[in-house]
Each structure stands twice: as structure tokens, then as C-alpha cells.
Amino acid sequence: MVRVSNNLIGILNILTLLLSIPILGAGIWLSHRAHTDCEKFLERPVIVLGVFLLLVSLAGLFGACGRVSCLLWLYLLVMFLLIVLLFCFTVFAFVVTNRGAGEIVSGRGYKEYRLGDYSHWLQKRVENEGNWRKIRSCLQDSNVCKSLQEKNQTLDEFINNNLSPTQSECCKPPTECNFTYRNGTVWDKPADFTSSNNSDCNTWQNYPSVLCYNCQSCKAGVLANIKNDWKKVAIANIVFLIFLIVVYSVGCCAFRNNRHDNAYPRWKGGYA
Incomplete structure (x- = not known):
């Protein structure tokens, strides 16, 4: 029986993988075309983000669809750390932008x-x-x-x-x-x-x-601009956090499926 959670994680990570390619490409393009400090300031974060999304999506894809438990465990660990970091950043953003207003x-x-x-x-x-x-x-x-x-x-x-x-x-x-x-x-x-x-x-x-x-x-x-932007980012992060928690929960189900499949392979009659 095909497990829905494994397929869903696979689909989500295919989308993430496709997203990482243009982001990584933009970072590489900037690294070759950057002439100003502003462009050089942007190139490194963009490349890091693209590589991060690429590696995480590959780990989740092969872990869920290839039934590789160690990769899926690594994927869940990264997702958990990402959820914690986003939560901390969201709280921090609200705290540091609480002061300051135009006259x-x-x-x-x-x-x-x-x-x-x-x-x-x-x-x-x-x-x-x-x-x-x-x-x-x-x-x-x-x-x-x-x-x-x-x-x-x-x-x-x-x-x-x-x-x-x-x-x-x-x-x-x-x-x-x-x-x-x-x-x-x-x-x-x-x-x-x-x-x-x-x-x-x-x-x-x-x-x-x-x-x-x-x-x-x-x-x-x-x-003042940073404050306005961070407020918007913090609100968007709340929505993104809810999405990540849902994905993390589905990933946990896929990980449990992998462990069950490894313990009871099909040829042993593990499936009804």
C-alpha cells in the first residue's frame, strides 16, 4: 500500500527542489556580475539559501520516496531546528521593532x-x-x-x-x-x-x-523602513511556521512508515 504521507512529503520536496534552482542560479549570477557593495552583500545569502533548500529538499525527497530512514531523520532534524529558529526570530523581530515612530x-x-x-x-x-x-x-x-x-x-x-x-x-x-x-x-x-x-x-x-x-x-x-519590513516578515513567519509544523507532522508520519517498512518488509507479509 502506498503511504500518503511519504508521497506528500515527496511532492512538497520536489516543489522545494524546483524553487532552489532559480534561487541558486540568481546567487551564482550575482557572484559573477556583482560590481557594487550592495550586490556583493546580497550574493552570499542568496547562494546559501539556494544550497540549503537544495540539500534539504533532496534529503526529504530520497528519505520519503526512497524509504531511507537516516535521510528522513536528518530532514526532520533540520525542519525542527528551522521551526525553532523561525519562532525565535519572530519573537525577536516583534521585540526589537516595538520602539520608534516618525514625528x-x-x-x-x-x-x-x-x-x-x-x-x-x-x-x-x-x-x-x-x-x-x-x-x-x-x-x-x-x-x-x-x-x-x-x-x-x-x-x-x-x-x-x-x-x-x-x-x-x-x-x-x-x-x-x-x-x-x-x-x-x-x-x-x-x-x-x-x-x-x-x-x-x-x-x-x-x-x-x-x-x-x-x-x-x-x-x-x-x-523606520526595517521596522516596517520586519513587522510584515514577522506576520508572514507566523503563517509559514504553521505550514512548517504541518509539514513536520507529515514528515514524522513518513518516518514512522519507513521504520515500520524496515521492521516488516513486504516479502515478510508486513502489509495486509
């Missing part, structure tokens, strides 16, 4: 953000020079600021924009600097400007490769 600026359609409002753990991650260099490279490679310049808006149109956190904090100087607006990414300092108590006002430059990418406010804007 409404009077007469503006956008919010501004402060680095000190976020959890100390997140602050340390973006204040690390190596981490920030990679994040800054990604911001510079994207069109997040260029799109503001291309709109060529008047000041009234600009200040009524609902800017994203990174656009608000990385592409323009803080409102309190009182710089003169020319376009979304060009702001002139007053002729008598020397320095400001806000270090971001001193850091700002009109060069497209500089802008406010080195500002504390830019780091806060990135954390």
Missing part, C-alpha cells in the same frame, strides 16, 4: 525620524561602519533620491509629499536646518551658515553621491 512635522506631508527612538540593538547595527557602508551603497545604487529630483516640483508640492522614511531622511536635510529649496535633492545653505547644533545640517551636501547618506537621520529613516 509629524508642522505644515509637512511627511514625517521625520530620530535614531535615538529605536532599540539599542538596531542602532548598533546601523552605526557599525561596515554595515552602514553596505547600506549606503544600496541607497546610492537605487533611485530613491533620484526620483525626487526628476519630479521637478515646487516647494509647496514637495512639502505636501508623503515621502518614504528613506526619502525624508536621506534625500533632503532636516527641516530645522532651514535650507533654501531648489529641488527635491538640492538645498542651499544660507550665506551666513557656519555650523549647527544638528550635526546633520553640517553633514548635508548637494552632491548626488553624498546628500544626507552620512546623516544620523538617514540611519533613522533606514531603521
Whole structure:
């Protein structure tokens, strides 16, 4: 009698195997084509994810369909560890993103953000020079600021924009600097400007490769995006965890079937 649990695990792992191929291919493509720190930052995680999915799906496939108990046991062990890690990450994501919110600026359609409002753990991650260099490279490679310049808006149109956190904090100087607006990414300092108590006002430059990418406010804007993304990921993880628990339960049934088949082979009349 064909066991449903073994077949179901086999089908699920065939789908996972097919999914791992384009992911691994994308990682290899990035490793050969990566020129910026942003692309190089992405290549290694993508390759690791592709290899991981490939090996796990092969173990589950041969373990379930080939009735190889040791492979299926290894597959279940990895699945169990993955469930534990995802659960811990989900709880951690909710904890570290619990703090931090944008401040409404009077007469503006956008919010501004402060680095000190976020959890100390997140602050340390973006204040690390190596981490920030990679994040800054990604911001510079994207069109997040260029799109503001291309709109060529008047000041009234600009200040009524609902800017994203990174656009608000990385592409323009803080409102309190009182710089003169020319376009979304060009702001002139007053002729008598020397320095400001806000270090971001001193850091700002009109060069497209500089802008406010080195500002504390830019780091806060990135954390605001991370907070929003992590909240979404954490919610998605809850759904994924339920799916993994179901798959793990089916895998346990398949493992039990394998042990039964090994103990009572068909030629001994183990099946009715």
C-alpha cells in the first residue's frame, strides 16, 4: 500500500527542489556580475539559501520516496531546528521593532525620524561602519533620491509629499536646518551658515553621491523602513511556521512508515 504521507512529503520536496534552482542560479549570477557593495552583500545569502533548500529538499525527497530512514531523520532534524529558529526570530523581530515612530512635522506631508527612538540593538547595527557602508551603497545604487529630483516640483508640492522614511531622511536635510529649496535633492545653505547644533545640517551636501547618506537621520529613516519590513516578515513567519509544523507532522508520519517498512518488509507479509 502506498503511504500518503511519504508521497506528500515527496511532492512538497520536489516543489522545494524546483524553487532552489532559480534561487541558486540568481546567487551564482550575482557572484559573477556583482560590481557594487550592495550586490556583493546580497550574493552570499542568496547562494546559501539556494544550497540549503537544495540539500534539504533532496534529503526529504530520497528519505520519503526512497524509504531511507537516516535521510528522513536528518530532514526532520533540520525542519525542527528551522521551526525553532523561525519562532525565535519572530519573537525577536516583534521585540526589537516595538520602539520608534516618525514625528509629524508642522505644515509637512511627511514625517521625520530620530535614531535615538529605536532599540539599542538596531542602532548598533546601523552605526557599525561596515554595515552602514553596505547600506549606503544600496541607497546610492537605487533611485530613491533620484526620483525626487526628476519630479521637478515646487516647494509647496514637495512639502505636501508623503515621502518614504528613506526619502525624508536621506534625500533632503532636516527641516530645522532651514535650507533654501531648489529641488527635491538640492538645498542651499544660507550665506551666513557656519555650523549647527544638528550635526546633520553640517553633514548635508548637494552632491548626488553624498546628500544626507552620512546623516544620523538617514540611519533613522533606514531603521523606520526595517521596522516596517520586519513587522510584515514577522506576520508572514507566523503563517509559514504553521505550514512548517504541518509539514513536520507529515514528515514524522513518513518516518514512522519507513521504520515500520524496515521492521516488516513486504516479502515478510508486513502489509495486509
